[in-house]
Amino acid sequence: MNIKTPKRRKRSLVSAPVKAGQCVLRLFVAGASVRSRQAVMRVRELCAAELRANCRLEVIDIYQQPQLARDNQIVATPTLIKEYPRPVRRYIGNLLNTSGLFADLPAPLKPNRVN
Amino acid sequence: MSPTLKSQNPKPVAPPGRLPKCPTGIQGLDEITDGGLPRGRPTLVCGGAGCGKTLLGAEFLVRGATQFNEPGVLMAFEETEAELKANVASLGFDLAGLVRQKKMLIDYVHIERSEVQESGEYDLEGLFVRLNHAIDSIGARRVVLDTLEALFAGLPNEAILRSELRRLFRWLKDKGVTAVITAERGREQLTRHGLEEYVSDCVILLDHRLNDQIATRHLRIVKYRGALHGTNEFPFLIGDKGISVLPITSLALNHQVSNERIATGIPRLDAMLGGKGFFRGSSILLTGTPGTGKTIISCNFAKAACLRGERVLFFSFEESPNQIIRNMHSIGLRLEPCVKRDLLRFHSARPSLYGLEMHLATMFKEIAEFQPDVVIVDPITSLVEAGTDSECKGMVTRLIDYLKAGQVTTLFTSLTQGGHALQQSEMAMSSLMDSWLLLQDFEGNGERNRVVYVLKARGMAHSNQVREFLISDRGIDVVDAYIGPSGVLTGSARAAQEALEKAGLLTGQQEADRRKRELERKRIAIDRQISGLRSDYETEALELRRIDEQVGTSTLMLNSERAASGRLRQADAKVAGGLRHRARLARIN
Structure with a gap:
């Protein structure tokens, strides 16, 4: 599990090679609000539950990087964008109502679990 | 960069108390x-x-x-x-x-x-x-x-x-x-x-x-x-x-007016309009039944304006520009030179092409681009098809106000349907118009003849006469219609009446000549008589004089004879001196 600092640009993430089976998540939050913190915690929780270590999560504060909000078509916060594995999916909200981020994926595409 | 909300605003600040x-x-x-x-x-x-x-x-x-x-x-x-x-x-x-x-x-x-x-x-x-x-x-x-x-x-x-x-x-x-x-x-x-x-x-x-x-x-x-x-x-x-x-109500009635008069291109028509034509910047309505020559008068007006070097914009809703130009050839009116010099521009569109507002906008745009001195709309009634009557009136109001503000003279033609009252203009537009010419057909003697009269002309003395309006290959001519005991006569009836009058006049003249001649003859006869009488008189007078002379001579002779015989009877001369006197008295008595 690898949570990047909010200061890191999106490009660094995209340019980094995505390893097969790796999961790439980006979480856009607006400042350090309760909701933001809830979302970060929840994403970590879900990742831990479903993916264990094979996950890259980038948390972006749109107050710090408003341009990224535009580039990524962010309207609601918090928004989680699941870049990999495909298809790209967006989750809006603090993720408290979601049981899993990867439940909709068929079994072969699921990231390898490390038991 | 932060949004500077109150500063660097170039617009004038609203007066206090008003919402900015x-x-x-x-x-x-x-x-x-x-x-x-x-x-x-x-x-x-x-x-x-x-x-x-x-x-x-x-x-x-x-x-x-x-x-x-x-x-x-x-x-x-x-x-x-x-x-x-x-x-x-x-x-x-x-x-x-x-x-x-x-x-x-x-x-x-x-x-x-x-x-x-x-x-x-x-x-x-x-x-x-x-x-x-x-x-x-x-x-x-x-x-x-x-x-x-x-x-x-x-x-x-x-x-x-x-x-x-x-x-x-x-x-x-x-x-x-x-x-x-x-x-x-x-x-x-x-x-x-x-x-x-x-x-x-x-x-x-x-x-x-x-x-x-x-x-x-x-x-x-x-x-x-x-x-x-x-x-x-x-x-x-x-x-x-x-x-x-396009707000109608925001337009105020406060445009400048001009005292300048502009000619219509038809001298007799100018004469009917106080001798000088229309006011510059006025709105003119030309109503008439079909085929009374509305377009022809419009084109004459356009041509006259072009000859003065003014710019004319002609909105035609019935004919294409080329058709108008061709048709005007038939009356000897050549519009191509004006078009070539860019003094005359046509804008033709079918009324049903788009809505009234679009027409109005197009017209505004054309007017703004071309900057004309004269605008002709032929015919304005076509636009009724593109909207309702009230919309149309609103549109004409706006158009007129817009044009008047720019001192543009406007000529609208309006088609009156046969059978309607001629004074009825569909859009009740007459109140918007400064001058109103009416063209009408007179039917009779198996022919139709055109007449024109001035129904109204604000601010100028204008003729109250009906004039006949002739279209020939030499152009338009306005002539006096015959107005006599038998009413207004036009066309061949007028010509016939004129011929009749001419014949009457001729007969009268001949009669007068004959009488004159007779009188002369009479005078000569009398003169001759007078000279005859005078010579008679002179002959008689001469005769009288001759008799007088004879009498005088004989008296003289008598006296001298008496004296001679007295000398012969000398004897009783002394006695008879007194007697002689008495005797002479007795002889005389």
Whole structure:
């Protein structure tokens, strides 16, 4: 599990090679609000539950990087964008109502679990 | 760069006590809103599909950026930046250029419900951040949100959305930007999702209505808190220079007038109009039944103006320019030189081509481009087909006011249908006209003849006579109609009457000549008689003189004889001296 600092640009993430089976998540939050913190915690929780270590999560504060909000078509916060594995999916909200981020994926595409 | 809200505004500050306004730059809209939209507040523009909401928003931003030096942000929820640029390019707006110059920023917000999964509590801070960033990055003073209601389709939780929208409008006010929010027209309320409950300062309703197969756009200001505004429904149109709202009521009757008179091109007609023709800048109506020569008079008027070096714009709703030019050849009127010298321009369009407002806008545009001194509309009645009577009258009013403001002389022809009263002009336009010429057919003797008279001519002495109006291959001639005991005669009847009179005159003259001759003869006869009598008299007088002489001679002789015999009887001379005297007395007695 690898949570990047909010200061890191999106490009660094995209340019980094995505390893097969790796999961790439980006979480856009607006400042350090309760909701933001809830979302970060929840994403970590879900990742831990479903993916264990094979996950890259980038948390972006749109107050710090408003341009990224535009580039990524962010309207609601918090928004989680699941870049990999495909298809790209967006989750809006603090993720408290979601049981899993990867439940909709068929079994072969699921990231390898490390038991 | 932070948005400087109060400074660097080139527009004059509104007088105290008045709501500060933000001029839109949209033709006509600033007039009916008395200066523009409320500055620093959101305005709701609602209307059905295709009534020009996005365009109004885009023009508001473009005009702001180009005319008032107020950069603007367009947040589009329905069209992408590229689409928007292409769409408004047809109106001559260079969005791409403005974006390059950082006078405008377009942010396309894409929300697709199927791509989004709701997973808990959220807010729209993302939207706020984007908007804030956009505003700050170019120092925007104007914002357009087009169409915010897309959020309702894109986001599932309406409760969150509503509270966030309320926050958004509050935020926009706090930010001090003048915002235009577009929304789809709802069935029972102004907007489909009731946005009007959040935007309470100014609400503009756009409408695209079909009336007798002709669609006209209308604009109405439903609400404008804290300001006077026109409450009527104003027609507006989207031309190739953007939106123009056409307020009738904002036009005042205070145009300049000219004392200059301009000739009609027909000398006798000028004579009927106080000898000098029409006033410059007046409006002239020419009514007539079909085929009475309305177009011909118009063309003569046009030609006369061109010969004075004036510019003439001819709107023809019945004939094509080439047809008019060809037809005028038949009366010896050549219009091509005027067209070639660019003094005469034709604009031909079928009345049913588009709605009345579009016609009016096209005419305004042509007039503004060509800057004519004389405008001819042939015939104005055709435009009734393109709208209702009241609309048409409104349009003519606006056209006349517009032209009078520019001191442009206007000639309208109007077709009266046969069987109608001639004075009836369909649009009750007569009150708008300064001069009114009536052309009429007189039927009789198996022929139709044209007559013309001046029904009214404000501000000039004009003839009350009916004149016959002749069209020949040498042009137009106005002649006196024969008015006599048998009524007004025209055409061949007039010619026959004239011939009859001529014959009568000739006979009279011959009679007089004959009498004169007779009298002369009589005089000569009398003269001859007189000289005869005189010679008679002279003969007699001569005779008398001769007799007198004879008598005198004989008396003398008698006396001398007596004396001689007395001498012979000398004896009793002494005695007889006294007796002789007595005897002589006795002889004499």
